[in-house]
Each structure stands twice: as C-alpha cells, then as structure tokens.
Amino acid sequence: MNIALNITKTIQDWLVSFMPESVSSIAAMVLVALMYLVIFAVAGLYLVLLERRVAAWFQLRIGPNRVGPLGLFQTMADALKLVSKELTGTVKADKFLYNLAPYFVIISSLMALAIFPFTQGFQAFDINIGIFFLIAISSIGVIGILLGGWSSNNKFALIGAMRSGVQTISYELSIGLSLLTMVLLTGTLQLSQIVEIQKNGWLIVQGHIPALIAFMIYMIAGTAETNRAPFDMVEAESELGAGFHTEYSGMKFAYFFLAEFINMFIIAAIATTIFFGAWLSPFGITQSIPWLGVFWFLGKTLILVFLMMWFRWTFPRLRVDQLLTLEWKYLLPINLVNIVVMAIIVWLNITINL
Amino acid sequence: MSYFSDIYKGIKTLLTGMRVTGKYFLHSRKGAITQQYPDNRDTLKMFERFRGEVVMPHDENNEHQCTGCQKCEIACPNGSIEIIWDRGIDEETGKKKKKIDKHIYHLGLCTMCGLCIEACPTDAIVWAQNFENAVYDRTKLTKVLNRPNSKVKAGIED
Numbered sequence: 001m002n003i004a005l006n007i008t009k010t011i012q013d014w015l016v017s018f019m020p021e022s023v024s025s026i027a028a029m030v031l032v033a034l035m036y037l038v039i040f041a042v043a044g045l046y047l048v049l050l051e052r053r054v055a056a057w058f059q060l061r062i063g064p065n066r067v068g069p070l071g072l073f074q075t076m077a078d079a080l081k082l083v084s085k086e087l088t089g090t091v092k093a094d095k096f097l098y099n100l101a102p103y104f105v106i107i108s109s110l111m112a113l114a115i116f117p118f119t120q121g122f123q124a125f126d127i128n129i130g131i132f133f134l135i136a137i138s139s140i141g142v143i144g145i146l147l148g149g150w151s152s153n154n155k156f157a158l159i160g161a162m163r164s165g166v167q168t169i170s171y172e173l174s175i176g177l178s179l180l181t182m183v184l185l186t187g188t189l190q191l192s193q194i195v196e197i198q199k200n201g202w203l204i205v206q207g208h209i210p211a212l213i214a215f216m217i218y219m220i221a222g223t224a225e226t227n228r229a230p231f232d233m234v235e236a237e238s239e240l241g242a243g244f245h246t247e248y249s250g251m252k253f254a255y256f257f258l259a260e261f262i263n264m265f266i267i268a269a270i271a272t273t274i275f276f277g278a279w280l281s282p283f284g285i286t287q288s289i290p291w292l293g294v295f296w297f298l299g300k301t302l303i304l305v306f307l308m309m310w311f312r313w314t315f316p317r318l319r320v321d322q323l324l325t326l327e328w329k330y331l332l333p334i335n336l337v338n339i340v341v342m343a344i345i346v347w348l349n350i351t352i353n354l
Numbered sequence: 355m356s357y358f359s360d361i362y363k364g365i366k367t368l369l370t371g372m373r374v375t376g377k378y379f380l381h382s383r384k385g386a387i388t389q390q391y392p393d394n395r396d397t398l399k400m401f402e403r404f405r406g407e408v409v410m411p412h413d414e415n416n417e418h419q420c421t422g423c424q425k426c427e428i429a430c431p432n433g434s435i436e437i438i439w440d441r442g443i444d445e446e447t448g449k450k451k452k453k454i455d456k457h458i459y460h461l462g463l464c465t466m467c468g469l470c471i472e473a474c475p476t477d478a479i480v481w482a483q484n485f486e487n488a489v490y491d492r493t494k495l496t497k498v499l500n501r502p503n504s505k506v507k508a509g510i511e512d
Contacts, residue, residue, distance in 0.1 A: 057382040058375055062390070314375040315368060330361065 006083035010121075030326035032124050038299045040110055042134040043265055044258035045075040050302075051261070058313040085250035090153050093247065101256035102248070104144030109262040112137045116269050117191050119279040119293030130191035131183060133304055134270055135176050141263065145227075145234070148256070150246035160243030161319060167224055170327040171231075174221035176351060177335040181214040181342045182207065182274050185271070185351065192343040201276040201354035208352055210342040215275050217331050217338070223308055226260060230315040233323060268304035269297075276300045374426075384465055400483040405466040409482040410499040417507040418500055420478035422454040426470035434463035435470055454500055461487060462495035476510050 004327035011031055015024035018191020049064065049071070056063030065071040089098060092254075112134055114124040127133050142165055185207050186194045194203075204211045224231040245256045272278055279293025286292040318326065345351060389398055400406065412418050422423075422439040436458040444451040471479055479499065489495060 054379075056388075058379050060378060060382050060387050062386050062388040310372060310375065310379075314371045334361075 016048060034221040036113055040113060041258070044261050045079060046122060047261040047265055047305065048078075048257070049075045050305070054306065055313055056307045058310075074299075077163055079254060082254040083251055087250045087252060088246050091248075092153045094153070095150035097147045098247075099252075101144045101148035101151060102252045102259075105141055105149060105157040105259040106144075106255045108137050108141040108144065109259045109266060111140075112266045113262065115191060116266075116273060116297075117195055117278050117295050120189060120290040122294065123192065126190065126192050128190045130194070131179050131189045131270075131274070134266075135172070135179065138175070138263075138266070139168070139172055141259070144259075145244050148248065152244070153245035154247050157244050157246045160234050160236070160240045160246070163236075164227055164244060165322070167227065167231060167233060167323060170324060171221040171331075174217055174327060174331045175225060177269070177332070177339060178214040178221065179274060180251055181335070181339050182209060184339065184346050185211070186344050188285040191273055191278070194274065195280065198277040198280055199284070201352060202275065202280070204275040206351045206353060207342060207345070210338050210345060211275065213334065213338050214342070215271065217335055218271055218275070219304075219307065219311075221327075221331060222271065223311055224327075226267055226308075228260075228261045228264065228308065229312040230317045231323060232317065233320055236317075264305060265301065268301045268308065271304050272297060273299040276304075381421070382450045400485060404481070404483045405468060405483070406482045406484040407461050407466075407487060407497075408464065408470060408479050408499070410457060410479050412501055412504055413478045413507070416501060416504045418478055418504050419510050420454050420457060420500060421476060421506055421508050421510055425473045425475060425476065426479060428471040429473035431467065431469065432463050432465065434460040436460075453506060457499040459497045459499050460495060461497060462492060 012024055012028040015027050015031075019027065052074070053063040053071075053197075055061075063071065064074040067074040067077050089095070115127055115130055115133060117123045117126070145164045145168075146161045149157040149159075149164070152158070176253070182203050183189060185203055186197050188194060188197070197203075198206075200206065204215055227234040234240075235245075240246070245253055248256060279297040281287060281292065281296050286296070391398065410418050410420060422437060424437050424439070427435045427437050436456075437454055438456040438458065439452055440455045441450045442453045443449070468481070471481060487495075
C-alpha cells in the first residue's frame, strides 16, 4: 500500500516532539479531521452564498448584501438561525434511521473531500485507488437520502428519495465511465499520480476530442448526481414539497443542504483533478511556488462550480422519463463509444503531449 | 438518423440558452432592477405605469379639470369614489352648471383597477407614483382630491 499521509505526517512530526508516538498519531488524525470539518463548513456556507449571488446576477437582481460587508455573513447568520431552531419530526417516523440519515449524507461527502490534492503535499489521504474510492463514496451518499425519505413516513419524501435513487444509480454509470475514459489515458487511479502525469499538459488537452466529450458527459452526469436543477426531480418543489427532506428541520435540514453544496464542490473538484490538472498552473507559470497550487485548484473548481450554477439558472427541468432517456439512450451509448475511441487513441499514441 | 441530429440540436439549443443567460449575468451589475428601498428613499422614482393612488392635478391657478360628471363614481366597482356636487351659475352664459364640491376618494377601498381613470372624459384624475401609503389611522385614507377653493378650468366641457 502506497499511502503517503502528507499533511498528517507533518502534523504528526510536530506532535511527536511533545507526546508519545501512539497518542500523536491519533491526535494528528483528529486534528486533520477537524481541519477538514472546518473546511467543509466554511466551503459549504460560502458556496450557498455564491449560489445566491450568482442566481441574483442571472436574474438581474443584487442578492444578499445586508449582513456584513457585501453580505458575506449572510449564510453564517442563516446557519446560526438553523442551529437555534427546534428539531421537529413526525410521530410515526422510524426515529433511529430518521436521525441517522443526515450523517450518512454528510460523512460520505466529507470522506470524498479527504482525498483531493489541494496542492503538492496538501492531501489528507493519498490513496492508490483514488478515483475508484471517489466513485464508491459518491454512491454511498444516496443511501442517506433514501434512508431520510423512507424513515420520514411521508409519501412525498419517499417519492423524492426513490427518484433520487433512480437518478443517482443511473447517472453513476456515466460518471464512472467518463472517469474511466480518462483513466485509460493516465493508467493510474491514484490522484497524485494523475496530477504528476498532467505536467505534460492537462488531460483535457492530452486526450483532445474524446476527453472533451468525456468532460461534457461528466458535467451533465455530475449535475444530475448532485440532484441540482435541471435534474432536481428529488426536490421538485412544484410536486413534492421539499422532497426527501420535507420532514427535517433545523440543523438536520442544514446538514442535507450543506452536503448538497459540498457535493457540488466535490463534483467540480473531481473534474478539476481529472481534466484540468488539479493544482497545476497553466503552462507551469507558478511551478516554483507550490503553495499557490491551492489558489489554482480552488480557482478551477470555482469556475466549474459556476458552470453548474449557470446550468441551473439556464436550463429547463426534465421530467423523470426524460431524465432516464437522457442517461440510458444518449449518455451511456456515447460514453461506451467514447471509451473505445479513447482506447484507440492511446493505443495509436496520438495524444497531445506538450 | 434523427438520433445524431437530436444530439446536435440539443447541444446547440442549450448553448444558445447559456449565451442568453450569460449575457444577462455579465450585464446584471449595471442593469439590476432591484431597488434597495430604504437606502435610496430620496432618489427613488417609480416608473410611469406604477399605480400608487388616484390624484387630481391642479394647475398654478388652483384649477382642476373635473366637471363633476360622476362617470368615475359610476365606473368604480367598489365605491371608493364619492362626488359631492352642487349647481352653480356660469358667469358667461348665465346658465346653471354642475360643479364639484368635494371629490372624495377612499384609498382604503381602492383596488387600483384604474377604471375611473379610463372613464374620465377630461383626464381630471390620474395615477400618482407614490407608494408610501401606510398610515396609522384608517380615516386618513379618505382623501378629498380637489383642493379647497379650487374651480374647474375654463373651457372644460363634459
């Protein structure tokens, strides 16, 4: 096993200086987990704010700008309000599963967050089956939604959850296959290795046409995977109230809500890592300063997040049957053909290497 | 081969949509339609078609254009206009002529339908663009539109 716990190791070395080794390894893990929790919360809150501002700009409005400078504390205030609210629930709910569901959703997105290479060395867990792990984790997220919908004892929540199941399981295929198309090019699943390979040009450049198709399919499937509009069959306000989280209130609702936005960040971050060279700067302009990688990584990710928001505020919603038609009749066959094309390109060695 | 043309058309139309919304996104800072109301209270001017309340414009000689024909009163679906009128002697012709004493407008009953303004033959009443209509006392919503000692403009006939 080639697990290089980079930041964990740095923190552990520091901790060893004043505590025994066995304690320090656990303490280091706890510290890293706490750090990621903070990143999680802050990123989630500011993504909500970004979404609201971007939505406002698309609709020729101004957006939240009252709480704090430029409205920067708006979502903090919202979160505080949600914390202070009463946690209500249905009488006949399956209490255990009902309370468990938000944590499934939030933990699955936290686990996915752990393996992204934010910059050289800033990676909590450099696992050698990186992409495989990501695909697996993103599938687990749906179980929280299904549990939440089922245990609420509310038919709308159940319908929403079932739609989510249908949607996520269908679009999982496209996500997996489009990422596999890129794996053909890299020959490795480890994220740090994939970044290393992209020093000869980002994979979307290296793989040219099939990579571009794979990227388009990935973005469509990723938007569907996060249950965002235009694929928001799960929450469908006009039909299902609030979908699977109809019966949740207060902080439990906030967990679902934050996890949704973190999932969007994760989908964009995967695309950044696989297609756009993660923390690598364009043409290597800041290669000598590794900590600037965080800036490049977040910049690219936020551009892709913005693209998903652009989708949301442009495209009309799909019906359930159109949703499934899009996946099974269009994305999946194109994807399978695309994999073959990519395989031929790699075999004939006509990739673009800068 | 409608399968491939469908894909092509689909992508093309989606990109067209994204271009439109993208254009709006880029111009939103200048063209934002949101009014940040209490802040720009001094400069805020409502647009022309906004229906604030019914007013009767008077010119500098304290003359209005209302002949007291009561068409607005009849047109009003919920009776928010009451006209108290009188007969006076026209100085030029010596004939009896109808004139208004009070044009009473109940803002509290008004639904801003605009039928009175459409019905007015002499354009004596128009929409005002004010919007801060809330008061603490209900009786303040009953307004007399013609000013005291005002009279009808010469040459206005119904």
